[in-house]
Amino acid sequence: MARLILYNLLLFGACGYAFWRGKVDARIIAAAFFVGNFATFALRTHLSGGYSALESGIFAVDVACFLAFTYAALISDRFWPLWVSGLQLTTSFGHVLKAIDSHLLPLAYAAALRFWGYPILIILAVGVWRSRKRLGEMRSAAPA
Helix, strand or coil, rough: CCCHHHHHHHHHHHHHHHHHHHHHHHHHHHHHHHHHHHHHHHCCCHHHHHHHCCCCCHHHHHHHHHHHHHHHHHHCCCCCCHHHHHHHHHHHHHHHHHHHHCCCCCHHHHHHHCCCHHHHHHHHHHHHHHHHHHHHHCCCCHHC
């Protein structure tokens, strides 16, 4: 239960901060992650968390998020969106591995899908914070 509370605090905190203070790239990433989070919950075939078979609906959501993150990385002038896109690619490969080997342990499959969400949200929040800090430093260094 504590893990769920921590995740939701991180989700709403990082995405909310990105919507409030982020540039277009951060807002795209936050919107894709936020919508993808709830779409994943709605599309799970085994609500008890079985992960014994390929979750094709979640795979589609993860690929859509990867494409949105990659688009944000391509239009961004910052480096951190590339990390987000790369981590999402790692998540998407978890589905590919399950498709290749249907005997992949359900716990390993679930961990491959769930783990990278935490670092993505942390990178999002830190990236927005550093962008804001950089903009503030650039304004203070500009001649009046």
